[in-house]
Amino acid sequence: MTGQANIPVRVARIEQITPMIRRFTLERSDGGTLPGFSGGSHVVVTMRGEERTHHNPYSLMGSPDDKQRYQISVRRDDDGRGGSLFMHQKVAEGDTLEVSPPTNLFALNPLAERHILIAGGIGITPFMAQLHELRRAGADYQMHYAFRDQENAAFRDELEAACGDRLTAYDGSAGQFVQPAQLLGEQPLGTHVYVCGPKGMIEAVNEAAFELGWADSHVHWEEFAAPPVGKPFRVVLQKSGMEITVPGASSVLEALEDAGLQPNCLCRGGVCGECETAVVEGEIEHNDHFLPDDVKQSNSRMMICVSRARSERVVLDL
């Protein structure tokens, strides 16, 4: 783990928001204040389970002004690697967890003339924090929030109270869907669009922006990749001469940590670039959103937090 040390936090409150989503309010175990953050920041939560330790990134969704507490929301993923299930089934109010200091890879552009925020489902969380900043700045913004159905429309009341008529809600069960080309067409210069949600939504927004001639720097998106489960493989560390096995349900990063190593890492979701590692030998199955396509094709580098080997063995420059 690079950077500053983890912060021990106490779970002050757990709220069941929808059947699938719980909101956790975290306060410092020692009663002190938490590091400040800007809207769009995430923390990596460390959960020490009996069988394994999970490290999952979650967006901070409370007010950036509130240094007494952090709030995160966790959507239960029954097919995932267990981190979200741990948060839903094992964590109770009063328990202790650890969080990393906040990192922001999805910040608002303060020079924007207009902000168009587009969220799908649990992707609403980073915007909950950003809305505090936008309202305080008196910024021109639109909040577009798509959800599966009314039962899964997490935080809708809070959003209506915060945004008023700047909120447009899209109920998928009623056939309402975000139309990116319509939202992005005819927008004045200086407009920025931000999208967080399912892969298809992020792609659709990026495609619409490209078709309309938007410059890349005006299109912002965040999608944390969960390390996918795959086949076990061998990793040879060229510099240290170690050889370890990466189990099917662990990432390379986690396997190295289990072996007592501390590789550089930050987001653990394939977006920040911190764990980029040179590949000496082997074929990589890239799962990150960081490396450019030509680098991915060359098999010369990999993000060890989410990517795996296609070959039975890889040699890394570590």
Place this chain on the structure above:
Amino acid sequence: MPIYEFPEDGIRSRPIYRPLQPDVAARFHLMVAEGAGAEALARLHDKLPDEASCSIHYLAGSDGPDGSDRLMQLDCQQTRIHFDDAQLADALRRELENASMGTRLYVAGGEGFIWRMAAVGASCGMSEEEVHVERCGSLARPAQCVHCKTRVEGVTTNIYECPGCGLHVTVRDHFSRRHGAYQSVRVDAEAPGELPPIEETYR
């Protein structure tokens, strides 16, 4: 696509200009030039796809040859000739205020001109990625005295007497994009009155 590059060594803020290239992803191309910049716009226009939508503003009567006729011959939705720098900047601002995302601004001309127009774009919310510039004509530099902040257009010598504070200042390669000017620093601070040879460096 970067609008300009920075040198690998020396003072990194000095822009290196390249010929304008069309950003084919854009939906609308807004082209602005003065003097010798007309030729650069004509070259750029030739490279645009046939169906591209574009608009031209040209400042006639500034330094260099008058390219008005050359630009009027181009097949462009709108070509306007201006005779005053401020009038052109106003017209550009009005057009940008009504423009949509998907617009690119291209500017060709002297260094003072291109950065004044780039600043109009920035004040309308355009990012650096959306503004492309090419220096044409004279190498004369816009300069700002770091001591009294007085700005001088078209400096051609390595050293000049600042009209604001009267100091002899040397024009450094240190360029401020926000001010659109090179920074000038007193040249004889340690031995007042002892000046190096004054040469015409930026003709």
